[in-house]
Amino acid sequence: MVRKRVNRTQKQKKKRKNFLKRFNHSYPIYLVTGGLLLGILLSVFTVAGVALADLYGRVRSPEDISMLNNPEWLDDSRDFPGMSLEEAESDLSEETDPDPDDETKESEDSQPRDASLLAMNGIENILIIGTDTASFSGRSDVMILASLNHNTRKLNMVSFYRAANVNIPGYGQGLLNSAYAYGGADLLIRTIEDNFRVPINGYVIFNFNSFIKSIDVMGGVSLYLSNAEAAALGMYPGYNWASSSQALGYVRLRKIDTDFNRMGRQRQVLDAVLNQLSACSAVTIYNVATVILPSVVTDLNVMSYVGKAHTYLSYSRDQMQIPRTSDMWMFYNYYGQESGGYDQDATANLLRDFLTN
Template sequence: MNIKKRIIKAILIILMGLTVVFAIQLVRGFIGSQIIKDENDFTGSDLGEGNEIEQKNKDELLFVFAGVDATGEKFGTRTDTLMLVLMNKENKTIDIISIPRDTRVNVDGNMDKINAAHSYGGMDDTIKTIRNFLSIDLDYYAEVSFQAVEDGVDALGGVDINVPDQIATAQNIEPGLHHFNGKQALDYCRFRKGYANADLGRISCQQDFVVQFIKNMTKLKNIIKIPGVISKVSSNMDSNISMSTILSFAWAFKNIDDAQINTQTIPGYPDMIDGISYYIPDNEATIDIRNKILYNYLLEE
């Protein structure tokens, strides 16, 4: 390589570096402006008697992530996915607790599947049901439709998922690393047949996807895309989490790795009651998980 080509290459590298730095500063400035803009503009209805919506710890965010066929449907639509997500900026950890959709709990005074709560009263009823089930102070939610999942993945250029042998066999795909577009990622998460452990196999796929999506979204090169991603999925997403909170937590978790994201599933077992299949939670084991992870949010029982 002659001197002229070396100089050109060096200039290009410097320009690329300056572009990245500028983009990062632009995003940080945008996040800062959003925090100043709407920090005192949060609105929302109280979800518990005498309990105002509040973020108890500014370094933590606890919310329920709900996947549905379509957002905005107040009645008639059951949740397909339920996850409690706890993000801690100080420790740089994310804890995800999946709640199987057939979990048998008290819904509006009757024993029913937990995913039925949404069909009775939307996200308000879903949150109240989870609060009562786990006796936790839960106020925030993010409800996304299947279309939002597709659009979000495509907006970030796809997602890489390492498919284990057992799941690959069940889904009739090759094991190993796959780069999925939005539709492929959604199909991977929604696949239901062929798992030896029934719905728990599907939950495992959903957890894998969420972990990899978070990792992809918080890559330095993708952080600048977050406002655009949110804008793209906003028509298929409903949430009472402020934009400033979303962006500040996204920035705090830039370049997060697998070791910082922990996944759990409410322990239990399948059973038939009156001809209906349920997932019966193991109360003792569930309380143990709750106390270890959600100890800052326990309500008096």
Template sequence: MPPKKIKTSTKTTNRKTKKPLIKRIRLGRLLLVLILLSSIVYGSYIVISEIYSWGSFKYAQYQEAHPSKPQKPPIPPQFTDKRFENYTNILFIGIDDKPVEGIAESGRYADALMLVSMDHTNGEIRFLSLPRTIKTSIDGRKDPEYLSFTYYYGGAPLTVNTVSQLLNIPITQYVALDRKSIAKFVDTIGGINLYVENNMDYEDPVSGTSVHLTKGYQHLTGDMSQQYLIFRNDDLGDIGRIQRQQKFAKALFEKMMSLETIPTLPTILDIWENNIDTNINILDISNLINLLDTLSTTEIKIKMLPGNLIPTGDWVPDNARVEQEINDMFPPVPEDAAEE
């Protein structure tokens, strides 16, 4: 009688062969993902470097045909403090074209103010909005006046120095632009996507103001952006407008980080050169790349100067909360470090 054949379990054999196979497949997929990620990161770095080199070259060509205006000098630091050594503080000033109410001569005033502070130690960027209806001491004026009047009295330098004294923060750089410049900038980058909180309808034939926006997710052009930014005819008035300005600024920075804005760099440089009052040299391409790299990896956080709205429409800073906010933005230097 022939010997019986010993049967082996096919299930056991399959399990033994499948486990190494599954491991190899998973390892292969992981390696493929890592290779793709490495390629994307390296490729992005090369593309960005080439693009900004191209942008620098294009602007150099533009300068040959259109000599640039003299570079405005930095504003001297209002005071020195070791606490602020690792920060770059820039004041963004939105300028209105309308006459200043209550002043005999017509002039432009600061319609929106936002401090941008960059921490060079960790790459963080902080935004702090300042209501234009803050009454404060202004050099050359006998009594406290609205912060918005500083641009009328002394341009960007006086506005910068006044904000520096108000916050006790050294500020040396500024960017001042009006609504037309903002509209040009938005149209150049192809508009921005933003959710409009409510229907906005307002007409003022005297000033020529016309606002008509529909509630909902919108693709804002330059003109629509102007309407969104100037509207203040709701229950919150100026405070609601500041909140919209903060939201707009965040959406604008996010759009700037998108690849579709890259071909517009030469036009952006042209707008910067001819339509903006600033003492920042945007042609320092290495600093621009570092800034964009930081913005692309940093969550945009925008806050408003703490305070209270009183019946007259003035915004009265809450000194205790302002001090806390400034300490959060610029942590005090330990005494032993300050003495070194």
């Protein structure tokens, strides 16, 4: 009985050995291993492809602006600190954009692009535009150039003064923030390129609602408030954890100091958001992007930037404003608007040096 069991076990081992021998002869080990690896890679790429397709489907292109300006899409139920949404939208109502006479208006298409754009190899310049309403129309209240210098691994943030006197292609002299009201992001970019000679690779447009959604998904931001800022917002001096509504009130403060301080507050919020994102995992950054993207408008390949977010967030950061207050003088233009004059060549060179070094 014992002998029969031993023989049966030996026969089973022999069969298994012969099977493995035939299998290895027919399917070498490298084919089996390669097949397993290929299966894993296909699974990973399938998941990544689905994620990228999902992300791409959430992107709002420039063609979507008319839909996004629809009042039914806008959410005006949020409580803006110290103001209703209607008051917030009319806060700049005293600033009107002159409409040049059609007979004297130059054709925008006939205006040549400025051939003196500065060469910036290894640098990507992205214009962040914030409108002063809950829609995507109106003036550009925020104009921050986020410049990624891959040569020096720096992220430079430059605020453009909204009342800077510029030549708007097809419209003549006017305030910089009027360019967006006249012709959207394309005309604003062309105006900045022509007047400051810096090439711009793409843009992202925010309004009140997309700003609030961006801060909401982050759970708020940490902001340092001066005594005057804290008093105006009903908060405490020093570091505060600000909600989306408080952060919006912070970037819109204008009566306690100057417009240049206000530009600094806008950059501080952007810097605070970047600080929070730098501590997040890739999955969290992706989730944040899926919430923010449907409420902004951009012409960028967002998948590329989301995929490299950790690298870009590790860059050192610096900031400035253009033109500098020390280089500017104020005057009233033809339309009676207070404008900032500056030396165009000196300002363009200053901007180039800041972005390239």
